[in-house]
Amino acid sequence: MPENEKVMIVEGKSDKQKVKHVIEEPVDIICTNGTISQAKLDEFAETLFDKDVYILVDADESGEKLRRQLMRELPQASHLYIDRVYKEVASAPSQHVAEVLFRSNIRVYTKYLL
Template sequence: MSIQTDIVIIVEGLSDKKRLTQVIKDPVDIICTNGTIGLSKLDELIEELEGRDIFILADSDPSGDRLRKQLKREFPMARHLYIDRKFREVATAPLEHLAQILLRARIDVHAQYLYKG
């Protein structure tokens, strides 16, 4: 059981979650959908995430686009964060790139990922 925070980031996989955890300084809940999300899990999430700031960070590929489309319907107020298409996957995007995306969303990140090259 994790401590509930105001900020929730929904990602596709565990490797995405691990990658973001390295960069993020704020206490943030990161939820993995494992690429797809069933209706019962989705209903559970809708209730659980009520009144929280939701961010969606999916891969820049067809499965990420499908997940984003599904979540856009269920969480119309969620903010969508996008990695550069050249990196394709959140799990393999450079930490500095992820830090910039998160910082623009006003999510605090560890300073060492901000000033590289």
């Protein structure tokens, strides 16, 4: 059960580590491990309805499929996009991930914005 006001949904553990590395505020980060069941989606919809939800998935086919699923269940969620050049959140430079998060009003460590 998410404790913080902001919740971010990512695909994998390496994505979660990348995001945790650059953010400076408490954000619950949920890993879907690439796929997600309808039951889990329904659970998300119930537990996250009053939270600020951010979706940050890879810029590839599986990421876009997951994004579409989450869009249907969590229409209030903000969608964050990494540049397609990097394909994966985990392989994107920390500076780029920080900029994407910062533009969505998520506090990040300023050293990544220089």
